[in-house]
Structure formats: C-alpha cells, structure tokens
Amino acid sequence: MSITRHRLFYPGVLLLVLLVSNVFFTPTFFNLRMQDGHLYGSLIDIVRNGAPLLIVAVGMTFVIATGGIDLSVGAVMAISGAVATHHIAGLSNQDSTAGVLTAVGMALGFCLLLGLWNGILVAVVGIQPIIATLILMVAGRGVAQWITDGQIITVNSPAYKLIGGGYKLALPFAIFLAIAVLVFAAVISRRSALGMLIESVGGNAEASRLAGIRSRGLILLAYVFSGFCAGLAGLMISSNVSSADANNTGLFYELDAILAVVIGGTALIGGRYFLVGTLVGALTIQTLTTTILTIGINPNATLLFKAFVVFVMCLIQSPAFRAKVFRRRQRPASPPAAPASKEQHVRVPA
Amino acid sequence: GCGDDSDDTASPGSSSAAGGGGGGSSEQITLGFAQVGAESGWRTANTDSIKKSAEEAGIELQFSDAQQKQENQIRAIRSFIQQKVDVIAFSPVIESGWDAVLNEAKRANIPVILTDRAVDSEDTSLYKTFLGSDFVLEGQKAGEWLKEEYADEAGPVNIVELQGTTGAAPAIDRQQGFADAIAGESKFKMIASQTGDFTRAGGKQVMEAFLQAHKDIDVLYAHNDDMGLGAIEAIEAAGLTPGEDIKIITVDAVKDGMQALADGKINFIVECNPLLGPQLMDAVKKVVAGEEIPPRIETEETTFTQEQAKAALPTRQY
Amino acid sequence: MASAASSPVVQMTGIRKEFPGVKALDGVDLRLFAGEVHALMGENGAGKSTLIKVLTGVYTIDGGEIRLGGEPVLFSSPLQAQQAGVSTVYQEVNLCTNLSVAENIFIGREPRRMGAINWREMRRRAREALERVDLHIDVSQPLSSYSIAIQQMVAIARAVDISAQVLILDEPTSSLDQGEVQQLFRVMRQLKAEGLAIVFVSHFLEQIYEITDRMTVLRNGQLVGEWMTSELPQVELVSKMIGRDLATLEALEGENKRTLTALENATPVIQAKGVGRKGSVEPFDLSVYPGEVVGLAGLLGSGRTEVARLMFGADRADSGDFLVDGKPTHLRTPRAATSQGIAFTSENRRTEGLVGELTVRENIILALQAARGWTRPISRKRQDELVDEYIKALDIRPANPEQQVRNLSGGNQQKVLLARWLITRPKLLILDEPTRGIDVGAKAQIQKLVVSLSEEGMSVLFISAELEEVLRLSHKVEVLRDRRIIAELANDEGMTVEKIVETIAGDSREEVRA
C-alpha cells in the first residue's frame, strides 16, 4: 500500500511496462553483449540517447521550480555544438586533448553567458520567462547557423567523440556525464539550502521576498545552470555524430525537456521539484522513442502512438483519475447513510 | 563524373554574367527570391549558389528566408510584388496552395520561376518554368542500382529505409520512387522504415534501433547523406562494417557523403544538386528578355559509385 | 431566538472527515435553526473550518449525514451549496484580488441587461451592498489595492448579499476593528430577524457572547457538546474548548500598565526620521528603544500596515532616513532589514507570509536560512531541534514538522509564521496582526511571549485591531489617522482604551468613520 503511495510509483511502473512491452516485439530487447570492449544493447542505447535529454531536463527542473520556463535550450544546444566543432575543425591536430578541452570550455562558457542573459531578462529586467527565453530561442539558432555558416561542421576527433559517443569502463561516457550532472544538481541543491530557497521562491515569490530571500540571485543561478546543462547536452549530441548541425540540433528539445520535468511531478507553476522524477521522465520519453523505433510503428502513426502513451501516462498518474476509478469499486463498501447512533451524539441543553 | 557536371552548369552562368553586367548599366534586373529556410546544409549550399551567381550575373537579388513556413513565403512574394521586382523565384515549402499569390504576381505582370520543388497548380500559366530535381527519379535511380547490384543473388534482400521528415516532399517522393523501382522483384523486402528527420543524429538513433530489432539487414536506403552518415556510426558501433555487411545507398552527394563513399562506407549516392544558381540566372535573363524557355528545366544530376566518388571528390564544391 | 421545537434548517449528524494522517472530524453533529446565530467554537485545528467546508461541498465527507430543510443533501461544490441558499465566507479571504471590488461581490450572478453584464448596475448594487456594511470605497478598483481588512469586509458583503437560508462566517472579524465588527453585528442581527440561520466562528469570546444564541463546541475533531450561549459561562466554555483550566489566561491579568524606565540615554534600536512614501504614509518620526513594545493603533486603513512595511523595507520609503542603533542605514529591501536584525510578520499570511507548498519545518527555518545564505545550510539536526522547540513553545498542531503548511488550520499557520521570525532572534520584531485567528489559549501564550521577549531586550512593533491587546502589551502607543501618525501616547497610569479611541476619533467620531 505504502509503495503505491510514492509519487514515482506510477511513472516508474509505466516506464517498466514500456520497457517490458518491447520484449514481445524484440525478444532480445534486454540482451546485453560485449562489443569491441563495451557493452552493447537496447538498454545501453536508451540510456546513452536519453542522457542529453536528462541533462537538459535537470537544468529545466530548476528553472521551472523558480516558476519560470526556458524555451531557449534547443538553440543553446545548437550553439554549443557549433562553437566547439568550429574550434576543433580549426585545430591542426583535431585529436589534441588540450584543443578539445579548450573547445569544450569555450562552448560551455558561452552557454553560461547565454543562461546569464536569460536570467537577467527574467530576474532583473522582469520580462515574463516564456518571452524572455523565446528571444534566445529564435535568435540563438541564427547565431549557431552563423557560426557554422549554415553547413554541418564535421570533425574527426576521437577525444571530442568521447563526450557523447565514447565509452569508459565498458559504458557510454555520456552516462557518466548525465549521472554526474544529476548527482551534482541533487547534492548542491539538497545538501545546501539552495533547493529549499528555490522552492520557496517558486512557491510564493512575495512571501519569499519578505522572508529576506535574495530571489534575484537564485533565479539567475537557475537560468545559468540551465544554460550550462543545455550546452553540455549540445556537446554530447554533436559529439555523438562528430558534427554540428546548427539547423537541427536540439530542435523541439525544449518540449521534451519540459515534458520530462512535468512527468516527473514538478508543477509548471513552480515550487517543489523532483530530480529523480525528472530522471524517470527523461528515461520514459527516450524509452518511448526507442520503443516506437524498435517495434516498427509506421512513421505516419508515430505521433498517434505518442499521444496515446502520454495520455495514458497522465491518467494513471492523476490521483483524481485513480480516485474515481477506485471509488467506483469501493463505494458499495461504505454506506453513505448516517450511522445509527444519530441521537446519542446530539446533546441539547435545556 | 559529377565534377564535370558542376563545371558545366557553372559555365553558362559565368559566361552570361559578363553579358548581364554589360546590359546591367542601363537597366539592372531585380530578382526576388523566397527561400524555404536554412534547414539543412544542402539548403545553405543552394542559397549560396543563388547569391553567388546573382552577383556574377549582375542581377540584383532580393532574398528572403521563410524559415520553413509557407505563410512567410507568401508574405515574401507579396512584398516582392509590392517592391516591383522583375522576376520572382522561389522554392515552395509545400506543393499546394500557391494559386492566390501567383495570380497576384501574374496580375502585376511579374514572371515566376519555381526552383527545387514543384507546385501542384493546375493553371501552369502561373509560372514560367520549374527548375530543379525530380525527387521521384532520385528514388528510382537508387532502386535501379540496387536491382543491378543484386541481379545475381537469389535473396531475400532485407532493406531498411531512413525516411526524411514526415510529410516533406523529398521524403515522400524518394520513398515512392524507390518503392516503384524495386516493386517488381519479390526478393526485396522492406523490413523497416522510419523517419530520421534528415539529420545525422536522427539517422544514428533510428539505425541503432533497427540493428537491435533486426539481425539480418542487408541494405540501408537513406533519403539523404546525413542520415546515412549517422547510420554508419551506428553500424560501426554494432561491430559491423558499413558498405560490406550492410550496403548503403543515399541521396544528395554532399561532401561528407562523398568522402564516405570514397572510403567505401557508402556504396552508392544519387546526386541532388543544390547548385541551381547559374541555371536560375540564365532562366531569369531569358524570361526578362522575353525568350521562350521550356516549362521544366532539369538540373543536371548524376549518380556516384565508389570509384566515381574518388575521382570527383577533389573538385566538389560543397 | 432559536426554538428547539421547530425543525433545524441544517442538521449534520455523525460527520467524519479524515485527511491523510489526521482525523479532522470524528462524529460531529451540528444543528442550525432559522433565526439564530450559532457559534462554532474550538481551539486552532479543532475542525471548525473543516466542518464548514464539508457542509458546503468543498470536501466530501467520509461518513455521516447532512440534511438541509429535512432533505438529505451532499453538495459536490460550493456552487451547489450556494444554489441551495447556503452562502459562506471562508476563513482566509477567498476572493479574486485581480478583479474589481464590484465583480468580487457579484461574480457568478452579475446583473444583466439583454444578456450582457450591466456594469453600471453592478457597480451601483455593489456600492449598495457595501453600504450595508458601512464601507465606502471605489468599487471599480481591483480588490488587490485594498488591505486585507477591506477584503474581508467585501467578502462579508458578498456573502450577505447572496445569503438566502444559511450564512456561514468563518472568522470574519479576525482583522476587523471595533467599529467594523459592530457594523457586521448590526447586519447579522437584521438577517437573523429576517429568519436566516447564521454560523459564526470567532476566537473573540466577547463577540461570541454578544452576538450568538447557541454554540457547538469541538475539540480535536470531536464534538464536545451544544449549549445555549447564555447558559454557558465564559470560563466553562474555555475549559470545554481547551480541555484544561484557565491558568495560562489568568496569568496575564494584571499585566496592564507597562512603562520602561531609563530610556533617555539609550540609543533607539530603530529610529525613523521623516520616513514616508507618497500616496501611502505621510512622513513620520518613530523611535523604538531596546526592550520596548510600541503599539500602533488606528482604524482600518489608517496606515498601520504601511508604517510597518516601510520599517521593514517591504515598501521603499521615498523620503526620510533610518537610524539603526544610531547609525544611518538604508532599509530598501526586506533583505536589508533582516540583515539589520529586523523581522516582520505580515497580516496577510497566505499571500505574503507562508509558502503553502513547503512543510512546517521549511517555513519555520526559511528566514533564518535566507539570512545565512544558501551556501551555509542549517544542518538537519539543528533544524529539527529548532523546529521542535518552537512547535512545542507555540503549541503548533498537528506537531508534525513535515506537514505541508497549507494543510494547517488558520491559527496554526499564524503560529508557524511567528516561529519563523522568532528563531532568527531579531532585535526588532514587527508584528502585524499576529493574533489574527488565534484561539484564546494560544493568544495568551503569544502575548506572554511578547512580554517575555521584550523583557529579554527585544523590541517589538505591535499592530492589532484589538485595542485592549495593544494597550496590554505596549509601552507606548502610536496613534494613526488617515495614514498619518497623529499622536504618541505613553502607556502610563490613566491610559485607557477609551482615551486611545478618543484620540483616533479626534474631534468628532463621525468624521472619521465617514
């Protein structure tokens, strides 16, 4: 009983159901084997492909917790990949560790600035988050195209490739990065008072101000972190295919990231956030994508299938829905009529 | 091979550039061009070619980027009419729905040239000519090569397909053409077909899933090079050799694709040439001069095998 | 007067309502007769508001029966209750502050002409409805531009205007001043004469004895009993409510006249010189000395809250200077004020005080944590110690630090807000209506707390609509009128509530009320 009460019980069950349903179509779905010194299998693919989404969603979680939203993550991802590959492509030795590190540093630094820009528009200038980040969403992709000159930049750098497509300890390096970001976010926010203060600002901004919280700095921090996360995810995606596609990298990623956060139980109006929920959300979305691909759904019907799954997911997660289904079953057990002891309780003095 | 082709198409452009420059002193031609967007490297090369050859031909270019939205393109064409350009050219975002605005252009006596993609208007007097590739034909060429390649084998040949963006004209037509070409022979089996959105990342992810779900893939047909390039990575990660364990056919012939072809990772590429600029400028001049031009100008396009790619690679422009 | 012979308008029997972990109502009965004012009594968290919400369809019951006019009913929303003639003012002001005053009174039943809302008529009738409670404000302004007290009056005006059979008022008087309360009582008497059944909840016992005919007492979600008001002496009532005797209350009697000596050579904790804000408060001077309790007295809307907000930097002063401990200081933001050791509990605890989604523990440590910055978290162990200490000290119920604050009863929420600032050990504590909605026992506790804090050297700026309370606690009283401080009265021998009232009223009482 108590385990079904847990917030993540139903999303978790759904994720499992999605995973298991694959076995009916692909009996080898859960199989893992060693391939060239690294683990290989669908599950690994899911985690590796889901890693960038998870990272973006973690950044988004904080922004949403402050009561904001960041539409610009997709564009920031594109910029990040563009900056890094542009630098690497210009290196004489594309595989030089120092060169790649510089490229990564430049890209992430630039993305921090972009996050700061968003944060300033929201927290200092006071523009509604959706519009403030829309500006960068629109302009950012143009900037990325400008950097790449509209072409796909291809690099040949095993060192760069490591970030999103490489392996360490037989596992995709991306997994380590994603875990690192998630753990970092969880530790920094839950071991310090950051998380609570952010939740307070998102839950009631005016009350937080009157409690002496510097909400401006916290909001800035959330957007900067989101920019950083988007930048890292952009590097992973670009590194995974050893190229930067300014036009398509991160396209519609903001929607998936927000969806992951919301599935995880964080409300869009801000306040309480759940990083583990976001993890489950991101994995669910990636599993859904992979499932669609492996069970071979007609591409024209893909969206219908997605609609169906998202819909079922909402319903199952909704306590109101469960209550309604549950109550119908339970109703006969508890008679609505008044208890027999009616008169005993009424004491009418004089 | 192809390098020759590109040079051929470029030469009429550059030769007439001198003539255009000479005549331009009295009356410069203004061309309004409404581009689809900047959604791919192919498109950017296309844009560059048009800009460059307009400059070379001494034609003033009014350029507008519609960001893949038909309504923006309609708006751009309207503004060209308002600005009274001499010729309007555009690559329609989608095939249908152009009658109204093209009628407006007709009423304003501005000739229209379609590039790259066609429109389905019944009234063909709305535009002077269509200049571009035949996507169905591209698919057919891919299919024909496959038939030849497997002519001696009994099969079955298991094919997977990486489609372009759902609903996009090149995706629909390339799928159609390919399917038509292999329809006759029952040994070809299309075992999976998914959209990879024309991107490398998409191609890679979809191919990964294909490889997990199907153990016996013989051929991959990708609607563009980029998805093919992404798929190659997935195939390599699975411990297979692209080009040998799985034969790969793609469309476009961008530089990276050609490189992979030359390296033996792709087996066959059908060219889809973005360098329409010179031919377009040529047509523009003819239209302004009142000359007759054919209602359909095919871009010169070829196909590449691995050997042809090695030969063509050094001179590729994009 | 209620006649037990006639059948009740509302009869609730054996009502049970459970929230996760809390039995909010456990076999409660309530009978309401036409033409009576019925008091619902109980400590904070006893279940009064829950009973009201259950009756009006906000919550569904887990057991029991509700009859309206003899027929069993189960409302599934307040809308249905309203349609059946039951109108309610819920405990926290539940209006839409983004809408105009007139709309708040008429929304859902706007006067229409030819299908379209007749705005002119609506404003006219809104003015009429407010006239009934003697409120004269611009009804086309958004409700958010008025103080919580005005909002409360608007809510009452709305409910009175709707009421057909039953009118329920859940702590309507907690933020009203004496005049306002009397006006409300006039209206209630009139409605009673018209045959309405009225439920009245209040922690002011004098008000209960003044206006109600019968009462139902709850304790810990259980029914204690039902009595005629006139037959249950106050002392007995209190012991029935709190289940123990009145030692705590009596301890406070006698604590009346309080003067501080030897202030001349002390430096004020805070000194405001010519501080004011255009359109809000006229420039004023105000000094608070260490250990001094300064009361602010004035009518509703006289500007007490504004003074408090300026002193805390919640609003930015546009004239004047502050001296904190004798040093010139800017108090531009609450943040600046807290770092100077100033604390402030807003009168509007729901929108400006608590973060409803967070737990009791988090709400309590919020200000302390904010002062330390996010990089220096208070250890969980320390948090638990602090929170436990204050949950005990203020008797917050349920004593579960991990409960979401929004699920607490109104009075307990107020205590949480107090606790938040007490643990910061401020030099100056600004309390705007701190005893709002707090039961007798807890109120006595809080008053005692203020006294002992000031004895320990903490200064307090104390705002309350209850002049007795102000007088009992303060060393001096600042009197406000029309957003100006008009007098400073030392609380020495001979100072009485009447004198303060006279000062507030100035020359003629009528003039102020108009």
Added chain:
Amino acid sequence: MSTAVLDKRPTGLPRVSQRYFPVLATLLLLVLMYLFGTFQYEGFASGQGVANLFIDNSYLIVVAVGMTFVILTGGIDLSVGAVVGLSTMVASTLLEDRGWSALLVIPVVLLIGCTLGGLMGAVIHYYEIQPFIVTLAGMFLARGLCYVISTDSQSITDGLYSDIALKTIPLGGGVVITYSVIVALAAVLVAYMVLHYTRLGRNVYAMGGSKQSAMLMGLPVARTTIAVYTISGFCAALGGILFSFYALSGSPNTAIGLELDAIAAVVIGGTLLIGGSGFVLGSVIGVLVLGLIQTIITFANLESYFTRITIGLLLFAFILLQRLVFARRSPGS
C-alpha cells in the same frame, strides 16, 4: 500588490483609458515600429501594406484569441498549431476527395476543433492533470491524425471555397482585404464581448486570479475550464479554415510551432501567463507585432541566418521598450 493606493480623486485621464493603458502603450510601440519600417524601407508604407498585415495574420489573430481565453484562466494550449494543421487537412480531404460541400465541411471542421478542445478541458479539470501535458498529448494526437489522413499536401479547388477565399473587399484607395480579415475581426469583437459582458468571460478572469477562490466563491469552475479549451479548439479550427482560405490547400505540416507564436502574441499583448490579467485586444496587437517583425524581415533582404537573429533582436527591443514603459507601474520584482 498591497502597495497600490486608492486615489479617490478623479485623475486627468478617464478611467477606461487607465485600465487600457498597457494595451494602448503597446499599440503606440507598434505604431513606432511601423514608422521605423516606413523610414527604413522603400515601399513599406502603403494602405495595402497595412491591410496585408491583417490578411497575412488573420488566422493567427483568431488562434491567439482562443489562446487568450486559455491563458487568462492560467492554462495553456499547445495543441492549437496541430489543430490548425488538422483542420486544413480535414477541409481539403473532405472537399476534394469526398466532394463534400464547403457549407458542410466548415461546420464539421469547427465541430472537430470544439470536440478536441472540450475533451482536453474535461480531462484537465476532472483528472486534475497539468494543461501542459494534456494539450501536448492533444498536439501529438491532432498532428498524428494529419499524417494518418495523408502525408501529401493537397490543393483545394472547390468552387465555393475558393470563391470565399479569393474574393476581396475593396476599402477604397485600391486597398483590399479578404473575408478572412472580417472573420478575424469579428472573432476579436465577439471574444471581447464574451470576456467583458458575459458571466463566462468574468469567470475566466476569476479563475485566472485564483482557481481555489473561484471554486469557493461558487463559480462553475468545471464548466469554465471546459469552455475555454473548447473555445480555443474552436478558434484553432476556425484559424485552420482561414489558413486553408489563405493557402487554398491542406498540408499535414501546416502551422508547426504556431502554438508558440500564439502564446508569444498573447504574452506580448500584456496577458500574464499565470492568468487573470490581460485583454484580447492586447493579443491582437501582439499578433501584429510579430507580423510586423516578419514584414520588416521580408523587406530587409537579410542573409538566411540573420533572419532569425534579427527577429530575436526586434522582439527583444520591443519587449524591452514595453518593459521600460511599465517599469514605473509595477513596483517590486
């Protein structure tokens, strides 16, 4: 909020214009932007140019009107773009493949929009699921249906339909508008009336102010929620019809991302995303701002990638100016 002050003295401005001050100021900024275009580009300023602004954006105006209702209640509707696309697909398929009459097709399309919207509203209310997810699922559903109907685009040749679509109404001076403009303006007018002169409209604002309070005040929260999503669905379908008038075709990829344009227009027009405050007229201005930016772009002869950057910069400039105008009005953060 508690700092606002009652001023009983009548001020210089009549009260109405005070209430509409934000909208008027935004309108003024729009005009300034138009003047900027006029001085910057030859052939920019013309009567027809202004008319085109309405013609080109009539469908977006209608969609934004529907979105305004939803956002005013504090909700959001991500499905509108897909519903616009679906509407064009349904219209073109029924007209061309099935040979239905336009007079039948239009009501059917509108009905589909309303039904989808209504269902989403019901799910949002009764199962207490965040509007974001529900309408996102609705978006997938509607777009998915587009592809299931056909992946091909199709021209509409139906006589009556194209007559309505192509017929222009002269306004004098050679300026013409289409029926779509009339429909859009009518939608705005109706929406204004509904929002300000009906109970439904006021309930919409009340819900945006505080859903909890609205419920406790006895407002029909369920009905209102379902109504606003139905209205939004209706407007999206109507927008789809206007779009199919505009392009005379149906295409499964029509209006991808339109929901963002609509939301942006509403928010630029001064409506708060958390609900409870804003005007439908503001949304119209928001649409015109976006349209005007697009028009400036088409005149600007920009490099492809500077198109987006310029749009971003223009948007930024506009928002910043708007913010500066209001900086005085809203104290605090």
